[in-house]
Amino acid sequence: xxxxxxxxxxxxxxxxxxxxxxxxxxxxxxxxxxxxxxxxxxxxxxxxxxxxxxxxxxxxxxxxxxxxxxxxxxxxxxxxxxxxxxxxxxxxxxxxxxxxxxxxxxxxxxxxxxxxxxxxxxxxxxxxxxxxxxxxxxxxxxxxxxxxxxxxxxxxxxxxxxxxxxxxxxxxxxxxxxxxxxxxxxxxxxxxxxxxxxxxxxxxxxxxxxxxxxxxx
Numbered sequence: 160x161x162x163x164x165x166x167x168x169x170x171x172x173x174x175x176x177x178x179x180x181x182x183x184x185x186x187x188x189x190x191x192x193x194x195x196x197x198x199x200x201x202x203x204x205x206x207x208x209x210x211x212x213x214x215x216x217x218x219x220x221x222x223x224x225x226x227x228x229x230x231x232x233x234x235x236x237x238x239x240x241x242x243x244x245x246x247x248x249x250x251x252x253x254x255x256x257x258x259x260x261x262x263x264x265x266x267x268x269x270x271x272x273x274x275x276x277x278x279x280x281x282x283x284x285x286x287x288x289x290x291x292x293x294x295x296x297x298x299x300x301x302x303x304x305x306x307x308x309x310x311x312x313x314x315x316x317x318x319x320x321x322x323x324x325x326x327x328x329x330x331x332x333x334x335x336x337x338x339x340x341x342x343x344x345x346x347x348x349x350x351x352x353x354x355x356x357x358x359x360x361x362x363x364x365x366x367x368x369x370x371x372x373x374x375x376x
Contacts, residue, residue, distance in 0.1 A: 163268055164247040164325050167261035174263040182277065184329070187239035187312060198258050201319065205239035207304050207311045208232050210297040215344070228346060232297070235305040236341045241334035242312050249291065250323040270325075277327060286335045288313070292324040305342070309335045 168174040173183070193200035209215070210232035218225045247267060248255055256264065267273055274289050281287060293304075293314045304310045312328050312335075333339055 162249055162270075163251075163266050164249060164270055165251045165255075166247045166265045166267060167255060167259045168263050168265070169260050171263050174265050177265055180276075182245055182327075184243035184245045184327075187237060187242045187244060190244070191239055197318070201315060203316065205237040205242065205312060207235040207301050207314060208297050209234075209299070209301040209305070212298050217344070228344070230347045232345045233301070233305070234343050234345055235301065235311060236343070237308040237311050238330075238332070238334040238340055241332045242308065242328055242330045244312065244326050244328040247325045247327075248323050249325055254321065274327065277329075281329055282331060285329050285331050286333075287327075287329045288335065289327045290325070292319075292322075292326055294320040306338045308339050311340075 166174075166177065168177070187205035190199060190201055191204040210230075214227040214229040215231040215233060216225060216227050251264065251266070255261070270289070274287070278285075278287050288309045290313050293310070294317045295304075295314060296317050304314060309328070313326055315324070328335075
């Protein structure tokens with residue numbers, strides 16, 4: 160059974176434009192930097208994170224050693240400025256309407272037809288993908304997602320599962336290619352030494368200013 164998609168709009172004119180054949184894509188970096196209550200915005204947009212509960216097990220093949228990094232994570236980061244996405248949902252529910260402050264929703268009955276039309280409108284060198292978003296926990300193993308930027312772009316934390324999202328995405332570079340992007344190990348930050356004001360003497364100094372400088376005596 161084929162499943163309809165639903166696209167929520169905050170203004171009627173954007174819905175009318177969509178029905179007239181226009182579709183808005185934004186970069187993953189736009190949603191990464193978007194500030195809201197974790198509805199549209201996601202600081203980890205375009206990033207896959209693996210943070211196992213028992214610590215990150217690291218193998219050094221050169222030295223033949225294995226060790227554990229407590230409270231650490233492995234991150235795979237896409238080229239977020241080069242991957243563009245347009246979002247819809249597989250659900251038609253009041254929660255989505257309220258959270259997205261929607262005034263109108265358009266039902267997409269033929270997803271494959273829409274995909275074909277988007278592909279025809281893109282340049283011939285564009286790479287296009289479409290699919291359901293996979294929701295995961297940071298403790299879940301990242302294979303094979305970490306090496307596939309398109310799968311990273313089609314994944315989000317479990318906390319976003321309520322959105323039941325479906326995405327259309329494309330790039331005009333090789334940003335969706337195998338292992339394209341950055342990979343890093345993230346260790347917990349060491350706590351900074353707090354300022355002990357009970358043992359720090361603050362000396363009041365007389366000071367004077369002039370038009371050109373400030374001097375202390």
